Amino acid sequence: MDFAEKLRVLQDAQGDPAKLALATVDLAYPALPDAERAVLKAALEAAAIPHWCDEAILAVMLEIPKLESSARLARLRDLSIVEPFPARGRNAVNVHETARLALRKRMAADEQARFRILGARATACFADDLTAAGRVESVYHLLCGDPERGANQLERLNRDWSRTARPEDRYALAAAIRELEDSRVVHGRGRVWVLIVTAWTRVSRGEEAELADMADSILDSAKSMSDPRAEREAQDLLGEVFDAQGKLAEARAAFEESLQISQRLAEQDPSNAGWQQDLAGAHIRMGGVFEKQGKLAEARAAFEKSLQISQRLAELDPSNAGWQQDLAVALGRIGEVFKAQGNLAEALAVFETYLTISQRLAEQDPSNAGWQQGLAVALDRMGGVFEKQENLAEALAAFDAALAINQRLAEQDPSNAGWQQDLARAHNGMGGVFEAQGNLAEALAAFDAALAICQRLAEQGPSNASWQRDLAVTLDRMGGVFEKQEKLAEALAAFEVALAISQRLAEQDPSNAGWQRDLAVALDRMGGVFEKQEKLAEALAAFDAALAISHRLAEQDPSNAEWQRDLAVALDRMGGVFEAQDKLAEARAAFEKSLEISQRLAEQDLSNADWQRDLVVAHSRMGGSEAQTRRAKGRGRKRV
Numbered sequence: 001m002d003f004a005e006k007l008r009v010l011q012d013a014q015g016d017p018a019k020l021a022l023a024t025v026d027l028a029y030p031a032l033p034d035a036e037r038a039v040l041k042a043a044l045e046a047a048a049i050p051h052w053c054d055e056a057i058l059a060v061m062l063e064i065p066k067l068e069s070s071a072r073l074a075r076l077r078d079l080s081i082v083e084p085f086p087a088r089g090r091n092a093v094n095v096h097e098t099a100r101l102a103l104r105k106r107m108a109a110d111e112q113a114r115f116r117i118l119g120a121r122a123t124a125c126f127a128d129d130l131t132a133a134g135r136v137e138s139v140y141h142l143l144c145g146d147p148e149r150g151a152n153q154l155e156r157l158n159r160d161w162s163r164t165a166r167p168e169d170r171y172a173l174a175a176a177i178r179e180l181e182d183s184r185v186v187h188g189r190g191r192v193w194v195l196i197v198t199a200w201t202r203v204s205r206g207e208e209a210e211l212a213d214m215a216d217s218i219l220d221s222a223k224s225m226s227d228p229r230a231e232r233e234a235q236d237l238l239g240e241v242f243d244a245q246g247k248l249a250e251a252r253a254a255f256e257e258s259l260q261i262s263q264r265l266a267e268q269d270p271s272n273a274g275w276q277q278d279l280a281g282a283h284i285r286m287g288g289v290f291e292k293q294g295k296l297a298e299a300r301a302a303f304e305k306s307l308q309i310s311q312r313l314a315e316l317d318p319s320n321a322g323w324q325q326d327l328a329v330a331l332g333r334i335g336e337v338f339k340a341q342g343n344l345a346e347a348l349a350v351f352e353t354y355l356t357i358s359q360r361l362a363e364q365d366p367s368n369a370g371w372q373q374g375l376a377v378a379l380d381r382m383g384g385v386f387e388k389q390e391n392l393a394e395a396l397a398a399f400d401a402a403l404a405i406n407q408r409l410a411e412q413d414p415s416n417a418g419w420q421q422d423l424a425r426a427h428n429g430m431g432g433v434f435e436a437q438g439n440l441a442e443a444l445a446a447f448d449a450a451l452a453i454c455q456r457l458a459e460q461g462p463s464n465a466s467w468q469r470d471l472a473v474t475l476d477r478m479g480g481v482f483e484k485q486e487k488l489a490e491a492l493a494a495f496e497v498a499l500a501i502s503q504r505l506a507e508q509d510p511s512n513a514g515w516q517r518d519l520a521v522a523l524d525r526m527g528g529v530f531e532k533q534e535k536l537a538e539a540l541a542a543f544d545a546a547l548a549i550s551h552r553l554a555e556q557d558p559s560n561a562e563w564q565r566d567l568a569v570a571l572d573r574m575g576g577v578f579e580a581q582d583k584l585a586e587a588r589a590a591f592e593k594s595l596e597i598s599q600r601l602a603e604q605d606l607s608n609a610d611w612q613r614d615l616v617v618a619h620s621r622m623g624g625s626e627a628q629t630r631r632a633k634g635r636g637r638k639r640v
Contacts, residue, residue, distance in 0.1 A: 017102035021048075021095075024079045043072040044079070044095065048103040049118045050125070050137060051176070052085045052094040060125050061118060088133070101183055108144075108185040115185075119145030132169040140176045147190030154193045155229060159274055162200060163322035167369045167413070174201035189230070192221045196233045203237070206418030209244040209464035211237060232261040232278065239285060246465030246509050248289055255285045273313060280309040280326055287333060294513025294557050296337050303333045321361055328357040328374065332381060342561025342605055344385055351381045369409055376405040376422060383429055390609030392433055399429040417457060417467075424453035424470060431477060440481050447478045465505060472501035472518060479525060488529055495525045513553060520549035520566060527573060536577055543573045561601060568597035568614060572621060591621045 022041045029037060046061040047053040053061075059069035073093070076082050081099040085092040095103070107115040122141035126134045139157055143150030154177070161170055177194045180186040186194055195218050199211055215237040222230035239254035262282040265275045287302030307330040313323040331354040338347035358378040361371040383398030403426040410416070410423040431446030454471040461467050479494030499522040505512070506519040527542030547570040553560070554567040575590030595618040601608070602615040 016106075017098065018106035021081055021099035021103055024081050024099075028079050029075065040072065040075055044076060044082075045103050045107060046118060047073075047076060047082070047093070048095040048100040050122050050141070051100075052088045052092045054089055054092045057122075057125050061121050063121075101179065104185060105183045108183070116145050119143075121145075132165070132172070136169070136173045136176050139173075140180070143177065143180055143186050143190045143194065147186060147188050150186075151189035151193045154190075154197060156274070158193070158197045158200065159277070160322060162204075163325045163370075164368075165370070166365075166367065167204065167416075170201050170204065174198050189225055189227055192218060192225065192227065192230050195221075196230060196237070199237050200233075203240055204418065205416050206421060208237075208240045209461055209466075212241045212245075215241050228261050228265065232258045232265075232282075235261070236282075236285065239289075243289070243292075244464055244466055246505060246512060246515070248292055248509055248512050252286070252289045252293075255282065255289060258282050259286055273316070276309055276313060277323070277326060280306040280313075280330065283309070284329065284333060291333075291337065291340075292514050293511055294517075294553060294560060294563070296340055296557055296560055300334065300337045303330060303337065306330045307334060321364065324357055324361060325371075325374065328354050328361075328378070331357075332378065335381060339385060339388075340562050341559055342564075342601060342608060342611070344388055344605055344608055348382070348385045348389075351378065351385060354378050355382055369412065372405050373409060373419065373422065376402040376409075376426070379405075380426065380429055383433075387429075387433060387436065388610055389607050390436070392437055396430070396433045396437075399426065399433060402426050403430055417460070420453050420457060421467065421470060424450040424457075424474065427453075428474060428477060431481075435477075435481060435484075440485055444478065444481045447474060447481065450474045451478060465508070468501055469505060469515070469518065472498040472505075472522070475501075476522060476525060483525075483529060483532070488532055492526070492529045495522065495529060498522050499526055513556070516549055516553060517563065517566065520546040520553075520570070523549075524570065524573060527577075531573075531577060531580070536581055540574070540577045540581075543570065543577060546570050547574055561604070564597055565601060565611065565614065568594045568601070568618070571597075572618065575621060588622075591618065594618050595622055 022044065025037050025040050025044060029040065032040070043058065043062060047058060049061060050057060053073070055066055055070045055073050058064075058073050059066045062069065062072075064072075073091075077084075077093060081096045082093050083096060085094040094100070104115070107118070119141045123138055123145050126138040126141065129135070129138065135157060139150060139153045142153055157173070161173065174197060177186075178198055181191065181194050181198070195214065199214050199218065202208070202211060215234060219231065219234035219238060222234050235254045235258035239251045239258065242248070242251035242254060259279075259282040262275070262279040266272070266279040269275060283302045283306035287299045287306065290296075290299035290302060307327070310323065310327040310330045313320070314327045317323060331350050335347045335350035335354060338344075338350060355375075355378040358371070358375040362368075362375040365371060379398045379402040383395045383402065386392070386395035386398060403423075406419065406423040406426040409419045413419060427446045427450035431443045431450065434440075434443035434446060451471075451474045454467065454474045457464070457467040458471040475494045475498040479491045479498065482488075482491035482494060499519075502515065502519040502522040505515040509515065523542045523546035527539045527546065530536075530539035530542060547567075550563065550567040550570040553563040557563065571590045571594035575587045575594065578584070578587035578590060595615075598611065598614045598618040601611040605611060
């Protein structure tokens with residue numbers, strides 16, 4: 001074929017990507033008769049249906065003997081748009097992505113019946129392939145050949161893989177089915193579930209704050225198709241979006257809708273383990289909102305309902321890793337409530353079981369990054385309890401093990417924002433123990449590493465309230481070290497930025513008790529620096545604002561031991577300023593209230609080192625205040 005003839009072939013394609021792909025057959029084999037080139041073009045179109053092809057697959061796609069398939073594939077190998085694909089075998093090839101998608105899209109639009117037939121044949125090729133790649137390819141083609149069955153299979157695969165699959169397999173699934181959406185070749189329920197699975201994959205990477213429009217669209221489509229399971233998934237997605245944005249009222253409303261649907265389905269068929277599992281997850285999400293709102297009793301009740309279901313399923317089939325994972329998660333959430341209520345012994349016992357399950361899963365498949373991440377979370381929870389008990393060696397060992405896992409995961413995929421956030425929190429955990437040990441240089445280095453990550457994430461997602469809060473917390477930790485180093489200017493600068501973020505979040509959602517507490521802590525930090533700078537009026541104003549928040553929270557939930565302690569500390573801080581101002585009656589009143597709370601907490605849990613130390617400080621404060629009062633009275637009598 002001379003240049004003019006080649007030019008004519010290309011011009012006939014008129015810039016159409018699909019026609020250009022088929023034209024490569026004419027350019028490569030100009031001497032073949034038209035009929036043979038037509039056969040080869042049909043083979044190219046069939047090879048473009050799956051992501052890769054070999055002699056066996058092409059034989060099924062074209063319904064021809066394998067020997068004939070081998071001959072056609074040999075000719076396809078010489079085309080410029082066909083390349084080797086060694087990842088799927090020595091003889092495997094794939095049609096270059098741009099050409100493959102163009103050919104698929106043209107067939108879906110112009111030859112819909114043929115497209116579905118080829119999709120059904122491709123599904124048959126991979127029906128018995130239970131590898132991750134095979135399962136992805138199977139559901140991908142089923143969605144094209146039989147969208148309704150494809151939607152059901154994708155739903156089941158999503159439920160299984162959301163708990164047990166390696167992240168890279170979930171990403172491969174999302175990438176494959178996203179092709180169907182981008183090419184507009186899947187419709188109806190199939191499309192809805194394609195969007196659901198794609199969205200959940202993004203949530204697993206910490207991108208939930210960006211999915212509001214997508215979640216709304218999925219919900220509208222699910223309702224229009226009367227698919228309650230898809231509607232439940234959409235409500236959960238919306239709840240995750242609102243939660244990440246710090247809109248707890250909206251998150252709770254979405255999760256409540258999801259819970260109602262889950263309860264109806266579970267009652268409709270109690271033998272359906274998948275629906276029971278979904279119900280357990282719905283209770284976990286509701287409990288998470290209650291926890292953030294500071295409603296620990298409601299949170300615990302929700303988590304316990306989830307635990308009951310998860311325990312029943314785990315006993316039903318101990319080999320089911322997904323159910324074991326759900327059990328571990330439920331235990332972890334209940335442990336956090338125990339910890340917030342000051343029940344450290346109960347929290348530690350629950351976390352130990354949580355850790356045992358997580359270790360078993362991680363050892364079962366060390367290459368599964370999801371289970372490694374779950375192990376890191378369990379270690380972090382253990383470290384938190386050890387730190388409160390002042391078992392600093394154990395705390396450091398737990399945090400160090402968690403940090404090692406998080407570093408490995410973050411290096412494995414730097415684009416995964418969720419893993420970057422976990423790494424920042426691991427650095428903060430290490431820094432906290434170093435600070436408690438008096439190793440301020442090491443603490444500052446750990447907090448600085450966390451700060452670099454938090455700043456990057458906060459800039460990347462200004463609407464992600466969780467990332468903004470992590471930035472404020474890390475700045476607060478750094479400021480605390482600066483204060484201990486007597487670098488008051490640096491401390492004040494860090495505390496001011498943390499306070500600005502905390503104020504913005506607290507105003508954004510006053511129902512978020514965690515953010516209200518963060519604001520109280522930030523105000524307390526500012527007051528501490530002012531007090532050291534002998535700016536007593538400014539210190540008193542900051543402590544008074546912190547006290548007002550702490551009072552409100554402590555009255556909201558008297559069972560929340562952390563809030564009771566915050567109130568005791570706030571009263572102690574106020575008393576210290578009053579004492580410095582020679583307002584001894586006011587100082588004594590504040591110290592007495594602080595002592596009363598500290599005594600109650602110290603008696604509640606003798607293993608809580610913070611509370612025992614608080615009690616010693618409170619007694620010391622009272623003793624000092626009484627001595628000052630006696631001296632003041634003596635001075636008064638002499639003046640008279």
